[in-house]
Amino acid sequence: MPDERRDDRTVRLVRAAQRGDTLAMAELLDLLAPYVGRVCAPIALDQAADAAQDALVAVFKSLRTLKDPAALHGWARAIAVREAVRTAHRAARALPADLNALPARGDPQLSADIRDVLDRLSPEHRAVLMLRDVEGLDERTAASLLGVRTGTVKSRLHRARDTFRKAWTS
Secondary structure (H helix, E strand, O other), X not given: OOHHHHHHHHHHHHHHHHOOOHHHHHHHHHHHHHHHHHHHHHHHHHHHHHHHHHHHHHHHHOHXXXXXXXXXXXXXXXXXXXXXXXXXXXXXXXXXXXXXXXXXXXOOOHHHHHHHHHHOOOHHHHHHHHHHHHOOOOHHHHHHHHOOOHHHHHHHHHHHHHHHHHHHHO
């Protein structure tokens, strides 16, 4: 389906859901759930499912406040990032991982080891890494989504990358 038709469909679904159409809400949930899950996963880690659920609840509770239905994905992303950081904080994931033996490139254990290094970062640092390095957002957009200044995003990104690099090479 071309992007324009998909965008038109999304706008129609949002407007119908804002009017209380439960079928449209169900379709929006099917559309948003995988996306919100992908946003939450690298930030909330093991609590990603809880974060995604909290984010989807927040999205549907405030759906009527969304003025531009075409901005649905960006709006949902902002909510998902906020909820993922909040969930990760609640989980108090401060225990460092044991990284004594790092695998060689191509080792199937590599993604698990990357995950272990990510576990050592704070939720704010994981969020900024995800937004900048995975989602490819610019610093201003990431700052807006996180509710912080651009300079804060720059310093968090620097610290997150530095911490990741040091943990990876130790």
